[in-house]
Amino acid sequence: MRAALAAAAVCAAATACGTTPEPDAKAVISPPATDTVAPPVTAVMPDVTGGNALRAQEQMDGTQVRFEDATGKDREVVDPQAWRICDSRPGANQRITSYPVVLLVVPATESCPAQASG
Template identity: 40%
Template structure:
């Protein structure tokens, strides 16, 4: 009888743990400044900016190419400038070219 009670309590406890919603921590960009990513690969630039920052890539050659492989592209210009405070609504635009191309 005691074993059956233990098993029942264990099952109910585990069910409660697995079905309880987990509150996600809001992404906060307060106190975060825009890093200098000029000269870095797009891959490194994406990792340098705070998580959740909206990034837009613009082809610096004017050909409107899409960045498919971030490690093959480099950042030529950034907007906003390095050190600019970031908020959750700040849009970051990076002008990029392929590694073998000049900025």
Template identity: 55%
Template sequence: MPDVIGGNAGRAYEQMSSEMDMAFKDASGQGRSVDDPAVWKICNSQPGPNQQITDYPVVFDVLKVSENCEDTTPE
């Protein structure tokens, strides 16, 4: 799994969607729908950076680009 933490979710989707099944999850816990990944940033991923992908979909925990990833705790 590439290290995409802190990156733009839309860019990650464009670069990796043809290679893998992925899902975006609102890291705030508010259950917001991620309709446009380009306005979200990646705070965490399952599997984590530099880990082998063994299960799909790959899940990206994301927040709006104006929000702070440090305010979230990975599950």
């Protein structure tokens, strides 16, 4: 019996054995967290208009880039080296706020359409 009482005393002293501890009077209560908006992307779109599509992609190393046919013919850009840039989304010197950035391109032997700048 003494062993059981001794064990109970040790348990009570070490872990409070299920009792609810008194609140710490020194505890600091933090104000509730406020919703924060993620900081905007700080990258700026370089002016690549008129340049080679492959070189522009290399220049923007690490940036997700998608090529689109500037003529609206939906031709696939298999070899970016053979295409040139007419325009971009976002435009030159504009802040990049979403990815991928889009380069509107035409084959190097063609002219850019009137609605595209380059």
